[in-house]
Amino acid sequence: MKETLLEIKGVSLTYQTKTDEIKAVKDLSFSLREGEFLSVIGPSGCGKTTILSLIAGLMRPTHGTISCKRENPRYGYMLQRDQLFPWRTIEKNIFLPLEIMKKLDKKHVDYAEELLKKYGLYEFRKNYPSELSGGMRQRAALIRTLSFDPDILLLDEPFSALDYQTRLSVCNDVYKIIKDEGKSTILVTHDISEAISMSDTIIVLTPRPCSVKAVHEIDLGGETPLARRELPGFGKWFERLWKELNE
Numbered sequence: 001m002k003e004t005l006l007e008i009k010g011v012s013l014t015y016q017t018k019t020d021e022i023k024a025v026k027d028l029s030f031s032l033r034e035g036e037f038l039s040v041i042g043p044s045g046c047g048k049t050t051i052l053s054l055i056a057g058l059m060r061p062t063h064g065t066i067s068c069k070r071e072n073p074r075y076g077y078m079l080q081r082d083q084l085f086p087w088r089t090i091e092k093n094i095f096l097p098l099e100i101m102k103k104l105d106k107k108h109v110d111y112a113e114e115l116l117k118k119y120g121l122y123e124f125r126k127n128y129p130s131e132l133s134g135g136m137r138q139r140a141a142l143i144r145t146l147s148f149d150p151d152i153l154l155l156d157e158p159f160s161a162l163d164y165q166t167r168l169s170v171c172n173d174v175y176k177i178i179k180d181e182g183k184s185t186i187l188v189t190h191d192i193s194e195a196i197s198m199s200d201t202i203i204v205l206t207p208r209p210c211s212v213k214a215v216h217e218i219d220l221g222g223e224t225p226l227a228r229r230e231l232p233g234f235g236k237w238f239e240r241l242w243k244e245l246n247e
Contacts, residue, residue, distance in 0.1 A: 005033060005070070005184050008028055008029055008066050010063060011029070011061045012025055024208060036184055037185045039188075039195035040188050040202075040203045042245070045208060046208045076150030080156055081161050086130060087128075095147070097147055112147040113125075196228065197226070202241065204241065
């Protein structure tokens with residue numbers, strides 16, 4: 001069993017509107033292990049993205065703690081759309097976090113360029129985002145997120161803007177990159193099939209205010225998300241999770 005890297009313990013979040021007090025998260029507890037791919041699924045509007053914001057430190061919990069084994073952990077946050085700047089080349093987009101963090105030195109630039117070579121985008125580094133396919137853009141967005149070597153990846157429905165066929169292919173690409181780089185990852189998704197095909201662990205949330213309804217270790221086997229979708233147990237997992245979400 002791998003060591004726990006991140007622990008969310010008894011976290012609640014309440015915020016004020018002009019007319020009311022809204023409870024978004026209630027007594028939420030779960031953990032992420034070193035090198036684990038963990039997915040979070042739940043009813044629409046239950047607070048899945050809020051959880052990522054809490055982990056990343058963009059919001060502070062009203063109660064509870066979020067602790068990481070690493071000191072001053074670095075979080076790589078990947079959003080629903082690739083958010084590549086159209087006026088910057090792919091190379092310049094990928095270097096952007098390094099510029100912001102003042103780490104545009106040889107060590108980090110070499111690492112980013114190595115990622116471009118390793119995952120088939122080096123020859124397109126001088127191209128602009130509009131000249132790449134949706135799948136290539138999403139791969140570039142992930143490489144940008146990895147460029148500063150984050151401790152934990154936070155993925156907020158990063159494939160939702162892609163068409164179905166491209167989505168399946170990109171899931172495979174992204175999964176391979178994450179596993180090759182050994183990154184601990186939390187994926188928020190509304191797609192049950194996507195969660196099953198990519199995850200070591202799936203957390204099912206209740207409706208808002210969200211808390212953990214169930215935790216599942218996914219033991220399907222299969223080397224890629226596409227291969228997992230072909231396995232006999234895939235359909236049983238889908239049925240089980242669908243029922244939990246709709247009970």
